[in-house]
Amino acid sequence: MDIYRKKLSVIVLFLLPAFIIYFIFGVVPIVQSVYFSFFEWPGIFGVALKPVGFKNFINMVNYKEFWIAVKNVLIFTVLNIIIQIPIGYFLAILLSSFCKGYRFFKTVFFSSVVLPITATALLWKFIWGANENGLLNVLLTKIGLGELSAAWMLQPSTALLTVIIANAWCGLGYHMTIGFAAVTGISEDVLESAQIDGATGLRRIFLIIVPMIWESIRTSIVLVIIGSLKVFDIVFVMTEGGPNGITHVLSTLLYYEAFKYNNYGLGSAISVTIFALSIVMAIISLRLTRQKEL
Amino acid sequence: MGSTKKVTFTILSTILIISMLLSGCTSTKPTNQSEGSSKAAETAAETKAEEKVTIRIMTRYSGTDATTPILEAALKEFAVMYPYITVQNDSVNDEAAYNNKLKTDIATGSPPNFFYMPGVASNVEYAKNGLLMDITPLMEDKEFMDGFIPGMFETWNFEQYGVEGYYGIPFSIGVENFYYNKDLFAKAGIEQVPETMEDLYEVIDKLKAADIVPWEVGAKATWRTGHIHNFLMYKYLGVDMVKALGSRDAKWTDPEVVATLELLKDLKDRGAFQPNLEGEDYDTEKANFLSGKAAMVLNGSWFVGDVINSDIKDKIGMFPFPYFSDKPQFKDDVSVFPQGFYLSGKMTEAEKDATFKWVKFFCGKELQSKMVSEIQRLSARDDIKVDESKLSPLFLDVQNFVSTIKNPGGDSFDFDPLPSMQDRTRNSIIGMLLGNSAIEAAEEIQNEIDRSIQ
Numbered sequence: 001m002d003i004y005r006k007k008l009s010v011i012v013l014f015l016l017p018a019f020i021i022y023f024i025f026g027v028v029p030i031v032q033s034v035y036f037s038f039f040e041w042p043g044i045f046g047v048a049l050k051p052v053g054f055k056n057f058i059n060m061v062n063y064k065e066f067w068i069a070v071k072n073v074l075i076f077t078v079l080n081i082i083i084q085i086p087i088g089y090f091l092a093i094l095l096s097s098f099c100k101g102y103r104f105f106k107t108v109f110f111s112s113v114v115l116p117i118t119a120t121a122l123l124w125k126f127i128w129g130a131n132e133n134g135l136l137n138v139l140l141t142k143i144g145l146g147e148l149s150a151a152w153m154l155q156p157s158t159a160l161l162t163v164i165i166a167n168a169w170c171g172l173g174y175h176m177t178i179g180f181a182a183v184t185g186i187s188e189d190v191l192e193s194a195q196i197d198g199a200t201g202l203r204r205i206f207l208i209i210v211p212m213i214w215e216s217i218r219t220s221i222v223l224v225i226i227g228s229l230k231v232f233d234i235v236f237v238m239t240e241g242g243p244n245g246i247t248h249v250l251s252t253l254l255y256y257e258a259f260k261y262n263n264y265g266l267g268s269a270i271s272v273t274i275f276a277l278s279i280v281m282a283i284i285s286l287r288l289t290r291q292k293e294l
Numbered sequence: 295m296g297s298t299k300k301v302t303f304t305i306l307s308t309i310l311i312i313s314m315l316l317s318g319c320t321s322t323k324p325t326n327q328s329e330g331s332s333k334a335a336e337t338a339a340e341t342k343a344e345e346k347v348t349i350r351i352m353t354r355y356s357g358t359d360a361t362t363p364i365l366e367a368a369l370k371e372f373a374v375m376y377p378y379i380t381v382q383n384d385s386v387n388d389e390a391a392y393n394n395k396l397k398t399d400i401a402t403g404s405p406p407n408f409f410y411m412p413g414v415a416s417n418v419e420y421a422k423n424g425l426l427m428d429i430t431p432l433m434e435d436k437e438f439m440d441g442f443i444p445g446m447f448e449t450w451n452f453e454q455y456g457v458e459g460y461y462g463i464p465f466s467i468g469v470e471n472f473y474y475n476k477d478l479f480a481k482a483g484i485e486q487v488p489e490t491m492e493d494l495y496e497v498i499d500k501l502k503a504a505d506i507v508p509w510e511v512g513a514k515a516t517w518r519t520g521h522i523h524n525f526l527m528y529k530y531l532g533v534d535m536v537k538a539l540g541s542r543d544a545k546w547t548d549p550e551v552v553a554t555l556e557l558l559k560d561l562k563d564r565g566a567f568q569p570n571l572e573g574e575d576y577d578t579e580k581a582n583f584l585s586g587k588a589a590m591v592l593n594g595s596w597f598v599g600d601v602i603n604s605d606i607k608d609k610i611g612m613f614p615f616p617y618f619s620d621k622p623q624f625k626d627d628v629s630v631f632p633q634g635f636y637l638s639g640k641m642t643e644a645e646k647d648a649t650f651k652w653v654k655f656f657c658g659k660e661l662q663s664k665m666v667s668e669i670q671r672l673s674a675r676d677d678i679k680v681d682e683s684k685l686s687p688l689f690l691d692v693q694n695f696v697s698t699i700k701n702p703g704g705d706s707f708d709f710d711p712l713p714s715m716q717d718r719t720r721n722s723i724i725g726m727l728l729g730n731s732a733i734e735a736a737e738e739i740q741n742e743i744d745r746s747i748q
Contacts, residue, residue, distance in 0.1 A: 042419060043397060043400065043401045044400060044401070044419065044420060044423045044425060045400065045401055045402055045403025045404075045425075046403055046423060046424070047423055059745070062745075063745070064741075129573060130570040130572070130573025130574065131568075131569065131570050131573065131574070133573070133574065133578065134573075151570045151572065151573045153573065154570065154572050154573050154728060155728075156728075156729075242516075242721060242724065243572060243721070243724045243725065243728055244721045244722060244724050244725030244728065244730075245721060245725075246725075256714075256717070259394065259397055260393065260397075260713065260714070260717065261712075261713045261714040261717075262397075262419075262713055
């Protein structure tokens with residue numbers, strides 16, 4: 001069996017089906033999007049593509065809603081990193097210290113990940129609803145804090161935050177699982193030695209555990225960045241980019257421009273922007289989080 | 295044990311593959327039933343053996359829509375009348391899902407044979423590119439044509455947009471007016487329904503003083519405030535001025551147009567609506583009004599069905615949207631929403647023939663009479679026969695009101711060729727109600743137009 005594993009032809013043969021699927025459904029659409037971004041097409045079969053050069057990109061940067069979407073997506077990314085990674089990994093470290101019952105809690109925390117996004121979005125819409133339609137407002141009123149109730153999803157100051165919190169709730173369990181695998185992979189000898197040397201409590205966490213699982217944390221950060229840059233479903237179901245476009249992200253803007261307003265060229269330009277931003281931000285985050293050589 | 299596992303695995307895999315293959319072979323077809331009118335039986339008997347043809351229809355009449363049973367019954371009856379024609383019903387009720395499906399069909403060059411598409415001026419591009427059929431040949435059938443309310447086809451006369459021909463077939467009309475709770479009006483000491491806007495402001499103040507929500511609006515559905523603004527524009531500027539916005543002879547930033555946005559903002563500021571209306575959905579709006587929590591709603595004739603099925607149906611009356619006393623010339627400019635269907639411009643002769651038969655049946659006198667009788671929805675025809683004693687007084691009031699309309703207009707963006715204007719106008723209105731000024735809202739809308747022109 002080892003002989004077959006080392007043969008290049010066998011390796012290529014087994015990788016080929018996955019590569020073909022990835023190429024057809026991943027690479028080709030990306031290349032096509034770049035191509036279409038230099039044309040105008042009204043979404044009518046039979047109407048030829050009209051070459052417009054960089055006009056779609058120029059229109060895009062002159063479009064006020066585009067910059068709102070860019071700002072929102074950056075805020076979305078940063079806040080999701082700040083919320084999901086520390087809480088997720090904290091839960092992972094906490095659960096790893098449990099001798100019993102950790103499986104139960106792992107399942108509970110992971111359950112938010114397996115729920116369909118549309119169900120999650122509808123659930124959080126119900127929580128954030130305005131007036132007496134919102135669970136949070138009802139709760140605040142019941143505990144005597146009714147003056148704090150608000151139209152959370154309508155106010156410019158809180159509308160995007162409602163979606164970010166819902167999204168973070170979805171992703172926490174995923175990073176907790178990655179973190180748990182990383183933490184439980186640390187050798188017991190290392191942890192015992194550290195304890196003998198006096199590294200306990202927070203020092204143990206920040207000086208021993210975190211550096212040892214840093215590669216997993218970097219991976220989680222990159223995943224959060226890519227996921228946030230291309231987020232669509234939760235925003236679309238919760239707010240549809242509203243009210244009045246204040247919660248638009250790049251993907252929802254792309255959807256509206258291409259599929260509602262028949263500006264397929266502009267939509268393609270936005271998709272190219274998302275792609276480029278994802279690569280740039282992933283590279284920057286990997287460089288910034290690179291551990292120095294000892 | 296190993297061989298047992300292999301056999302089990304093989305059997306399960308085979309079952310999975312077969313079931314996947316079989317699931318791809320199913321299709322939805324309407325069932326033929328033996329029931330039907332005597333006319334249907336005669337037509338079936340007379341029909342010669344024809345080449346089988348399948349046509350596809352797409353409407354919003356599915357799920358909980360009141361017209362769904364009418365469509366489903368029509369499909370069954372049509373299948374008996376024309377056994378060689380299969381009507382594939384791809385109707386979807388949800389607006390976003392419907393628009394996605396239709397846009398995909400159009401982009402791939404296979405629009406349904408008979409379908410609903412929102413907007414009017416924004417659909418001219420499709421007509422120019424041959425996706426929509428010019429129905430002028432269909433209009434040569436005098437018996438079919440003579441029964442329509444005069445002028446109904448003019449909505450889809452694209453000559454006004456530079457394309458010759460008629461492209462839509464009217465099916466029903468929706469006309470908007472106020473529905474009000476008589477008991478709540480009496481409780482607030484209001485003896486007469488308002489006729490002018492000044493009267494309406496007084497009514498609002500009296501209802502507020504009596505601690506009653508004057509006007510319930512579920513503005514989360516942005517079309518609710520969009521429709522209010524339609525009326526303010528028609529009563530303040532007239533339908534013709536709104537058409538001028540679409541033809542670019544007027545601008546949204548013109549002072550008189552901005553004034554109509556200010557009127558809507560002023561209604562909110564004076565407390566006409568319930569708090570946080572922007573966060574309330576349409577179903578909650580209807581529920582609150584029909585449970586007696588609010589005095590008025592502005593809604594269409596499609597709302598009559600909900601009213602007559604409610605517990606307070608005997609307490610609900612209607613009155614037209616008031617006019618401005620200094621602008622009586624626009625008193626009869628009213629929001630009317632003719633609903634019609636387009637036909638595909640990409641049909642074979644057999645499909646065209648089958649689709650024409652479907653159109654004459656579905657939009658014909660018999661089915662339209664059934665629609666009015668059973669779900670009390672306004673028909674686009676005036677040759678229908680119904681037993682008026684079985685219709686609710688409220689519906690009859692609405693029907694009578696229709697005859698007073700002199701200058702109908704639909705949504706303001708119906709006259710605009712830009713597909714994005716539906717969302718732009720409605721979203722800017724919401725933004726204004728949430729804190730932007732009227733001029734900011736007007737500028738947002740005008741910028742959208744200017745951007746498209748560049």
